[in-house]
Amino acid sequence: MSSLNKEWQCVLTESGPDLKLFKTRFDFMKKPDDEQIHKMIILDSPDSANVIALTPEGKIVFVRQFRFGIKEFTVELPGGIIETFENHEKGVQRELEEETGYTAQNWQYLGKVPSNPVFMNSYIHHWVADNARLTGTINWDEAEEMDLILYSVEETRKLLYKGFFQHSHTSNALILFFQWLDKSSN
């Protein structure tokens, strides 16, 4: 355990194939202790964002959709990829409306978590907003189709701890949300 705190250096970078959802590149990383070079794949992708949108009745808005990686339906928080022309607050507001038809108020930032720190350079930003109402217009992407599910805050807490949520970006957001909620109510 020699090189505590020594960062690896990227000494060269090389483009890889474009996979649509992300660009790829290979970073040549120099190991601090023996200075050997290791070629590492990086998926270069924009940040994304999701939101815990609370209705006036104390429910949280979820979307249920078919996920192509695992070929199963999942239940997730609304959200998606931030476009280049917008910041993540605007992006998550747009995604909430496009995916669910809900708009919400009093947006508060909970924090960000890496999408996957091992081979992705992007982050997912987590938001909470209240007074979510069906006042907007659904506008799915061509390859999207989803249903809405509403769970109460306490149902959601139980589902989280049971391991119900199959997308870790949803679980990460909920961890930060419950921490924020429990602090606010103390």
Added chain:
Amino acid sequence: MSSLNKEWQCVLTESGPDLKLFKTRFDFMKKPDDEQIHKMIILDSPDSANVIALTPEGKIVFVRQFRFGIKEFTVELPGGIIETFENHEKGVQRELEEETGYTAQNWQYLGKVPSNPVFMNSYIHHWVADNARLTGTINWDEAEEMDLILYSVEETRKLLYKGFFQHSHTSNALILFFQWLDKSSN
């Protein structure tokens, strides 16, 4: 919201570039409502596994390492990719010893979560084991180098809820662990 519960069908699959950490393929998915075909990238990768290894002093073993995606250090549970010749229980026992030098007893399965259900077909399996002791041999991969950190169970719980852990595979495992722990102690 027409096609509630209708699964998309994969009508064709095509190999994509080999990125070492994963093979890639494109699945051509038929949307249930309009039968249009959408070409989706899938990262085809083996499952992985991680473990909450508890020492006799009630500490959990973590590893701190430099992650190439975000070019920062993270603190994570020990774990890694399951090799083709082993099941995930053997794989996680091997990874614990190779990464940390610890071996442990009474391995119990907590469950699995998709690596990323959107574009990956793999899962991460979560385990807990006790009586973890430094009786094994560290054997890092060529591109690995890490330090050990031990946190008590209650320190770990606080860190989880604070959003300290930067790899969601660690957070997912800890969610299931605390659920299991709180059930066991009731």
